[in-house]
Amino acid sequence: MLYANIIIIIFLLFLYIKSLKYTDNMLSTIDRKKHKLYFLYPMAGLFLAKTGLEKKLVNKIDISRKIRALYITDHHDFQIKLYWFQKTSLFLFIIFAFSCISMITSLQTSINKPQIFEDILIRPEVGEGDKNLSLRFRMENETDIEDVYEDEISIQNRERIYSDREWEEVLDKAITYLEQELLGENQDLKHVDRDLNLIKKIPDTSIVIEWVPQNYRLISSNGKLMNEDISDQGTDTLIRAILKYEDKRVEHTIPLTLWPVKSDHKELLYKELQNILDISDKETEKSREWRLPQKIGDYILTWQIPDNNPAFSVLILGIVGSLILWVLMDRTLDNKMKLRNNQMLLDYPEIINKFNLLVNAGMTIRQAWNKVVEDYNENIKLFGGQRRYAYEEMRLTLHELKLGVSEVNAYEQFGIRIGLMPFMKLSSILVQNLKKGNKSMIDLLKREAAEAFQERKETTKRLGEEASTKLLGPMMILLLIVLIIILMPAFISFQI
Numbered sequence: 001m002l003y004a005n006i007i008i009i010i011f012l013l014f015l016y017i018k019s020l021k022y023t024d025n026m027l028s029t030i031d032r033k034k035h036k037l038y039f040l041y042p043m044a045g046l047f048l049a050k051t052g053l054e055k056k057l058v059n060k061i062d063i064s065r066k067i068r069a070l071y072i073t074d075h076h077d078f079q080i081k082l083y084w085f086q087k088t089s090l091f092l093f094i095i096f097a098f099s100c101i102s103m104i105t106s107l108q109t110s111i112n113k114p115q116i117f118e119d120i121l122i123r124p125e126v127g128e129g130d131k132n133l134s135l136r137f138r139m140e141n142e143t144d145i146e147d148v149y150e151d152e153i154s155i156q157n158r159e160r161i162y163s164d165r166e167w168e169e170v171l172d173k174a175i176t177y178l179e180q181e182l183l184g185e186n187q188d189l190k191h192v193d194r195d196l197n198l199i200k201k202i203p204d205t206s207i208v209i210e211w212v213p214q215n216y217r218l219i220s221s222n223g224k225l226m227n228e229d230i231s232d233q234g235t236d237t238l239i240r241a242i243l244k245y246e247d248k249r250v251e252h253t254i255p256l257t258l259w260p261v262k263s264d265h266k267e268l269l270y271k272e273l274q275n276i277l278d279i280s281d282k283e284t285e286k287s288r289e290w291r292l293p294q295k296i297g298d299y300i301l302t303w304q305i306p307d308n309n310p311a312f313s314v315l316i317l318g319i320v321g322s323l324i325l326w327v328l329m330d331r332t333l334d335n336k337m338k339l340r341n342n343q344m345l346l347d348y349p350e351i352i353n354k355f356n357l358l359v360n361a362g363m364t365i366r367q368a369w370n371k372v373v374e375d376y377n378e379n380i381k382l383f384g385g386q387r388r389y390a391y392e393e394m395r396l397t398l399h400e401l402k403l404g405v406s407e408v409n410a411y412e413q414f415g416i417r418i419g420l421m422p423f424m425k426l427s428s429i430l431v432q433n434l435k436k437g438n439k440s441m442i443d444l445l446k447r448e449a450a451e452a453f454q455e456r457k458e459t460t461k462r463l464g465e466e467a468s469t470k471l472l473g474p475m476m477i478l479l480l481i482v483l484i485i486i487l488m489p490a491f492i493s494f495q496i
Helices: 002-019 025-029 038-051 053-058 061-070 076-111 172-183 265-283 311-360 365-383 389-402 407-418 421-436 441-470 472-495
Strands: 120-122 131-141 148-157 208-213 235-245 248-258 289-291 299-304
Touching: 002 038, 002 076, 002 311, 038 053, 038 076, 053 076, 061 076, 061 311, 061 407, 076 311, 148 265, 172 235, 172 248, 265 289, 311 365, 311 389, 311 421, 311 441, 365 389, 365 421, 389 407, 407 421, 421 441
Parallel strands: none
Antiparallel strands: 120 289, 131 148, 131 299, 208 235, 235 248
16 A cells, blocks of 8 residues: 555656646636645646546536636636646645555554564453454464464454353244254255354344354364364264253254365464364353463464554545545536526616616617626726626627627627526517517517516525525524533433
8 A cells, every 4th residue: 555655646746847847828827816726737737638638628518618608708718728727636636635644654554563462361341241352363383484374363352251141941943943054055964064154143032042062173163164183984973052041041962974174274274273262262261361372283373463554545535535526616616607697687687677778768779788888897997896797798799799790690699608598588689679670679678677577586585595495504503502502411410
């Protein structure tokens, strides 16, 4: 894991150094207050260019359409490119940060040597419950230095028990069930060549089962077969099931015929280790402590607590987090589009009303359009008002008219760019009047103005309902805090 982190960090640093030569004159014009990671934009541009992702991302029609709608008079191509630079730089920054954290975690884990565990285990006291202890062991052959085995093993450190216990009553159906489950993957009790399934409980009852093999050198307490003492012609043995329920205890003996299973040297060593642990555990179950084996045959055992290296999890967390942010940035763009559309719908009644008054006063469509835009520009200069999307679109249309675009095409493109039904309807009225000379345009504008104010009321009502819905989350949190403040003293007083 450490090497993977180092490779990622070196690659990103190399990419950053190489991007210092990357030049884009328009990057120097960005607002650095809005773009905190502007210094990584050249790196993002180089990364997208070298990987071939730039062309694919820039050509995403849905994203490009939204950016063109949000940045009306700015350079659209640059804003689209800037959006992808922003997403990519954030993605690379998160990957770099989490790779550094993961590398530091790996270094700390490697510097802190594994704790050498003594060969004496302290048992939990009665009532504390059993505890599983995961240890790392090392087997070293006394005569052969290179003959070494290292692995992890899970040891159940059972709680100390009393000499007498309450036993439970045995049900006849439990005996039939446990004989079936005991076989595991074996065919029958006369041909057992696989590990036994020593179940601990009978389902749907409170019956607890304790297994006692006749010979622990043949069958361990957890059902594993020990090949060393099993004859090739089969070995007969017994296993005793003790069924317990409250103060009842019933013993049931099951005859078995064991057959050897081929195992490699490593597997035999592990089985021998597990067998020794089971025997030691059984012999010392009433003691406060028990000793782990220090030697198996020619092998010396050393015990360690296994390393817990979260470096890989940290790196995966960083990658997943960066991917989530990549997706959330597109949702942010959708939220901006929603605010833009709501703002334009609220401004529409004012625009159509102004336009209607100017046309009724004798102005042509173009003159009225020009007057609405001039008033908006004066308001921005004098009062520094907020820029409004609808008026910015009208100003863009006026620039097109001054550049020689026909009125029909300019008004049609106005409605298409905005993409909202009221503005498309206004565009249709104006285009129809220019093409066919519609005499009833003034009446249509009056009717449209009346409908626009009614729609504005509905829009305002809808936005108010959405705002009240959004307040439910904070209100629930406040209610929970109040309940905690009220109930906590009562719980404390009960404990006292």
